[in-house]
Amino acid sequence: MIKRILFVDGDKEIRDVVTDYCASANIEGFNIHVVENFESACYLLESEKFNGIIIDALSPPSRNVVAFIKKARTMYPKISIIALIAFLDMFLDKKLKESLKLEEVSVVDKLKALKLENMKSLFELSCTRGHGEEL
Numbered sequence: 001m002i003k004r005i006l007f008v009d010g011d012k013e014i015r016d017v018v019t020d021y022c023a024s025a026n027i028e029g030f031n032i033h034v035v036e037n038f039e040s041a042c043y044l045l046e047s048e049k050f051n052g053i054i055i056d057a058l059s060p061p062s063r064n065v066v067a068f069i070k071k072a073r074t075m076y077p078k079i080s081i082i083a084l085i086a087f088l089d090m091f092l093d094k095k096l097k098e099s100l101k102l103e104e105v106s107v108v109d110k111l112k113a114l115k116l117e118n119m120k121s122l123f124e125l126s127c128t129r130g131h132g133e134e135l
Helices: 012-024 038-047 062-075 094-102 116-128
Strands: 003-008 030-035 052-056 080-085 106-109
Touching (some): 003 038, 003 116, 012 030, 030 038, 030 116, 038 062, 052 062, 052 116, 062 080, 062 094, 080 116, 106 116
Parallel strands (some): 003 030, 003 052, 052 080, 080 106
């Protein structure tokens, strides 16, 4: 079964790294959709089904991250969502941290997760959390 993952990051370099990795690495069993903003992500969520979502929680405009998560949860109540955070504790403000916890979003260190040797594991994690959505 192919696992479909929605990857949202405002940084073009990060999107390019993920896209290049998906094109060159052996990630059989995954179909990764890479988009630059929550608007594009919402459009895809409305038209396609996904097993997991990976987002950059601090990607501009980060104030929209909670609204996006709530919309995704409305459409897919049990979908696994991973929030990538650079410098895990340093930049995660208290309000965002509480919102992510309330929405049962897993928080992962972005710098570690996006190393080439860890990326496939990130994709696997995004679909295998206890509350992952089955298509």
